[in-house]
Amino acid sequence: MKITIASGKGGTGKTTLATNLAYLLSQKSPVILADLDVEEPNSGFFIKGKKIQEKKVFKMIPEWDKEKCVLCGNCQRVCKFNAVIKLREEILVFNQLCHSCFACSELCPQNALPMKSYEVGKITEFEQNNLHFVEGKLNVGEEQAVPLIKETIDFANQNYSSDILRIFDAPPGTSCPVIEATKDADYIILITEPTPFGLHDLKLAVEVMIELKKDFGVVINRFGIGNNDVIKYCEDENIFLIGKIPNMKKAAEAYAKGELLSESIPEIKSAILNIIKNLKLCEVLA
Amino acid sequence: MKEIVIISGKGGTGKTSITAAFAMLAGKNAVIADCDVDAADMHLLLQPDFARSEDFYSGYKAEIDQALCTKCGKCKQVCRFDAVQKINDSYNIINLNCEGCGYCAEVCPAKAIQMVEQNVGKWYISKIKTDAQMVHAKLGIGADNSGKLVAKVKKEAKNIAQESTKDFILVDGSPGIGCPVVSSLSGADYVILVTEPTLSGFHDMKRVFELVQNFHLPAGCIINKYDINKNISKKIKSFCRENSIDHISEFPYDETFTKAMTQGKTIVEFGDGKLKNILVDSWEKIRLLTD
Numbered sequence: 365m366k367i368t369i370a371s372g373k374g375g376t377g378k379t380t381l382a383t384n385l386a387y388l389l390s391q392k393s394p395v396i397l398a399d400l401d402v403e404e405p406n407s408g409f410f411i412k413g414k415k416i417q418e419k420k421v422f423k424m425i426p427e428w429d430k431e432k433c434v435l436c437g438n439c440q441r442v443c444k445f446n447a448v449i450k451l452r453e454e455i456l457v458f459n460q461l462c463h464s465c466f467a468c469s470e471l472c473p474q475n476a477l478p479m480k481s482y483e484v485g486k487i488t489e490f491e492q493n494n495l496h497f498v499e500g501k502l503n504v505g506e507e508q509a510v511p512l513i514k515e516t517i518d519f520a521n522q523n524y525s526s527d528i529l530r531i532f533d534a535p536p537g538t539s540c541p542v543i544e545a546t547k548d549a550d551y552i553i554l555i556t557e558p559t560p561f562g563l564h565d566l567k568l569a570v571e572v573m574i575e576l577k578k579d580f581g582v583v584i585n586r587f588g589i590g591n592n593d594v595i596k597y598c599e600d601e602n603i604f605l606i607g608k609i610p611n612m613k614k615a616a617e618a619y620a621k622g623e624l625l626s627e628s629i630p631e632i633k634s635a636i637l638n639i640i641k642n643l644k645l646c647e648v649l650a
Numbered sequence: 651m652k653e654i655v656i657i658s659g660k661g662g663t664g665k666t667s668i669t670a671a672f673a674m675l676a677g678k679n680a681v682i683a684d685c686d687v688d689a690a691d692m693h694l695l696l697q698p699d700f701a702r703s704e705d706f707y708s709g710y711k712a713e714i715d716q717a718l719c720t721k722c723g724k725c726k727q728v729c730r731f732d733a734v735q736k737i738n739d740s741y742n743i744i745n746l747n748c749e750g751c752g753y754c755a756e757v758c759p760a761k762a763i764q765m766v767e768q769n770v771g772k773w774y775i776s777k778i779k780t781d782a783q784m785v786h787a788k789l790g791i792g793a794d795n796s797g798k799l800v801a802k803v804k805k806e807a808k809n810i811a812q813e814s815t816k817d818f819i820l821v822d823g824s825p826g827i828g829c830p831v832v833s834s835l836s837g838a839d840y841v842i843l844v845t846e847p848t849l850s851g852f853h854d855m856k857r858v859f860e861l862v863q864n865f866h867l868p869a870g871c872i873i874n875k876y877d878i879n880k881n882i883s884k885k886i887k888s889f890c891r892e893n894s895i896d897h898i899s900e901f902p903y904d905e906t907f908t909k910a911m912t913q914g915k916t917i918v919e920f921g922d923g924k925l926k927n928i929l930v931d932s933w934e935k936i937r938l939l940t941d
Contacts, residue, residue, distance in 0.1 A: 372689045374661010374825040379850070403826035404659055404857060406850035444710060444752050444765070460832075465730055465751030504860040507797065507829040536661045536825050537688040540794035547746060560911050561666065561691040568689060568791075575791050576746075589908045613878070613903060620848035620879035 366530040367648065368400075368549035372565025374536035377555050377585035377609065380619065382533035383410040384626040384636045389649070390495035394528045398520050400545040401535040402485060402500040402512045409622040413492030421500070421515045422481035423508075425462045426469045428455040432476035439468035439477055448477075460507045485512045487519050496524060509541040517548065529649070538568045543576070551648045552580040553606060559590035563597060570603065580604075581646070583639060586611040604646065607639035651811050652940040653804075653819040655685075655838040659854030661825035663846045664874040667907050668929070669822040670695040671916040675933040677780050680818035683807035684786040685800045685834045687771065692822050695916050698776030698784050706773050706787065706802060708795040710750035710765040712743045718762035725754035725763060746792075770795050773803055775810070783810050797829030804837065818940075825854075827861050835862065840940045841869040842898065847882035855886070859893065870896035870939060872932065875903040896939055899932040901925065 369382045378401070386397035387410075399407040426439070426448065433455060440450040447461035448468050459482055469477040484506045490497040500516035502509055513535075520530060534545035546552055552573055556566040566582065573580045581604035584594055588611040598605045610631055618628045626633040643649040656669045670692050673682045684692040712733070714725070725741060726734040733747035734754060755763040770793035778784045785807040787799050804821065811819050823834040835841065841862050845855040855871075862869050871890050876883040883900065890897050910920035917925045 373691070374689070376662060401826075403828050404850075404854040406660070406853065409849045409853070442752065442756055444750055463749050463751055465749060465753050466728070467751055467753035467756060470728070471753075471756060502827065504827055504857055505864055507832050509826070509828045537796075538791065539688040539789055539796045539830075540792070541828065543746065543792045559908055560694045560914065564691055564694060565689045571791050589905060590912050616848075616875065616878045616903065620846075620851075620882060622849040 365551070365648070366532065366549045367551045367553060368532040368534050368546045369553045369555060370534040370542055370546055370569060371536055371555045372538055372569040373556065373561055376557050376562060378536070379406045379410070379533055380585070380625060381553065381555050381583060382531055383407050384624060384632070385639065386495055386531045387411065387624055388626055388636055388640065389529065390493065394494045394496065396496045396498065396520050396524055396528055396530045397533065398516055398530065399499040399533045400513045400516055401533055402502040402509050402516065403535060405499050405501050407497065407533050408499050410624050411490065411492060411495065411497045413490030413495065413497050416489040416491050418486055418488045419519070420483050421485045421487055421512055423462070423484050423511050424464045424466070424479040425459050425482045426457055426477035427480045428457060429476045429478060432474045434474055436473065439472055442467045442471055460505070464511070487516055489523070509535065510544045513541060513544040538572050542572065546578065547576060549578065552578050553583055554580055555583045555585055556594060557586050557590065558584055558592065558594045562590070563594050566594065567597070570601070581606040583607050583609065585609045606642045607635060609635045651817060651819065652839045653808070653821060653837060654840045654842060654936065654940060655821040655823055655834050656842045656844060657823035657831060657834065657858055658825060658844045659827065659858035660845070660851050663844050663851060664907065665844045666691050666822055667911065667917060668844055668872060669820055671918045671929045672933055673778070673782065673820055674780060674916045674918045675930060676782070676818055676820065678782050679816055680782055680820050681807045681811040681816050682778065682782060682784040683803050683819060683821045684784065685803055685821050685830065686824040687787045687796050687799045687803065687830065688789045688824065690786055690788060693786055694914060695911065696778040696784060697914070698774065698778050698786060700774050700776050702775040703772055705769050706771045706799055707767045708770050708798045709768050710752060711745055711748045711768055712750070712752070712754050713764045713766050714741055714743060715762045715764065716740055718760050720760045722759060724757050724759065728753045728757050768793070771799055773799065773806065775806065785810070797833040800830045800833040804834065827858050831858065831861065835865050835867065838865070838867055841867050842936070843869055843871045843895070845871065845873055845886060846875045847873060847879040847886060849882065852882055852886055856889065859895070870898040870936065872898050873900040876900035877902050898935050899928050901928055
């Protein structure tokens with residue numbers, strides 16, 4: 365089973381839910397938690413395991429071979445991403461813009477653009493008893509999160525047996541990084557806040573899940589602030605409300621310090637346990 | 651004219667609430683650009699009239715004309731994204747996987763593959779409740795190219811600001827450090843980092859500041875909910891000093907932010923004025939810093 369925790373709006377509690385869910389479930393059986401918010405990964409503040417390994421992640425980019433090049437400009441013509449530009453006497457490659465499609469390289473009549481690897485980030489693996497934590501982290505300056513998200517998922521697939529539960533902590537938003545983090549999941553938990561911003565972005569996230577034909581449910585975090593519009597929306601649209609996490613200033617304070625909320629705040633622990641119970645009822649969890 | 655970009659690294663630190671309040675204080679003297687195009691929320695507070703709307707086309711997807719296809723399989727061979735699938739006897743594009751690189755179309759001997767430009771969203775020019783102009787957008791579901799849509803929103807905002815000789819462009823950015831953020835920083839004059847004193851908020855702010863440094867831009871910092879961890883707030887302030895980031899202001903943990911939002915209001919239009927005073931001072935400081 366693969367569960368992705370996503371949200372349209374940022375800062376609604378994806379990491380809080382992912383880490384606490386993974387932690388509590390790992391007390392019974394093994395769990396893999398993968399932080400796919402590679403631009404700003406934060407799960408590692410709450411899961412403090414032993415570091416097992418670290419792996420650099422590369423993407424393939426073309427490298428200009430001045431000696432072989434006859435400046436025909438075919439590379440610039442085939443590149444749809446403006447990553448290869450032909451100047452009067454030189455070919456420029458913009459590493460960050462390259463999507464590693466290989467077209468410029470393989471279609472170069474002179475073989476003057478061989479592909480080489482280029483570091484974009486790293487994947488680190490940690491272990492805390494039954495909890496296996498894999499974190500993808502993009503190098504600052506890199507613009508494309510998608511290849512690293514894919515590598516991080518592949519890393520988990522290659523290193524662990526497929527029958528272990530996987531929990532993916534997704535990036536915010538509704539664009540391509542979110543798609544990458546959700547497209548292979550069996551179930552999506554959308555976490556939101558009971559506020560106008562939370563509701564607005566929840567609706568966008570729901571549209572994405574419907575488009576992807578994913579089974580999903582909703583968790584409301586910071587329940588007690590704002591209004592009841594999110595609950596009403598879920599009722600009207602027949603969306604399964606998996607649970608609610610109460611709003612508490614002391615939760616914000618514990619979060620600030622990097623404390624696992626289910627360890628330090630009993631009300632939060634029981635809210636997460638209730639979410640687990642409901643996920644079992646609808647057979648998302650065994 | 652000064653272009654001020656508000657970003658945070660981490661999501662949910664209060665960027666949009668604070669930017670919208672600045673928009674109220676700047677009044678008609680600013681053009682507003684909502685560049686958080688994949689989860690744009692500022693319109694909920696500023697009530698734009700969506701006066702003008704246009705489709706946004708960017709990027710491509712491959713389409714195979716089955717009538718022309720000779721089933722040679724070359725497209726599948728060259729595709730690095732598993733976007734060509736052979737079902738029964740025919741080759742098909744899996745849209746979700748297609749990056750739009752056009753390699754398959756380039757090598758197709760039967761010229762059976764077309765690269766079709768994608769409608770990935772809409773952008774709008776609106777009048778908001780201060781009578782100022784706002785440029786905003788809505789990215790299509792699951793679309794990529796959010797960086798290009800951000801560039802478009804910023805360009806339109808700049809045109810309006812230049813034509814109507816406004817002093818400010820206020821840009822609400824998106825979380826993270828990826829392409830939409832990079833795109834929102836390009837051409838900016840000043841960056842405001844809105845952060846919170848949590849380990850993750852501080853960590854994310856440092857990462858996005860590294861990006862700001864790549865652009866050699868001056869920056870200032872606003873600490874939201876400074877009182878949930880005064881120790882980390884102190885660390886953020888010394889980080890700012892060490893890196894010549896202007897300390898603009900700090901806000902207490904206050905549910906007035908949410909209460910105002912629930913009524914579709916900015917913080918300067920709501921409450922007992924405590925937050926409003928901090929905002930007025932902040933905006934004054936920003937005006938001086940960008941002068």
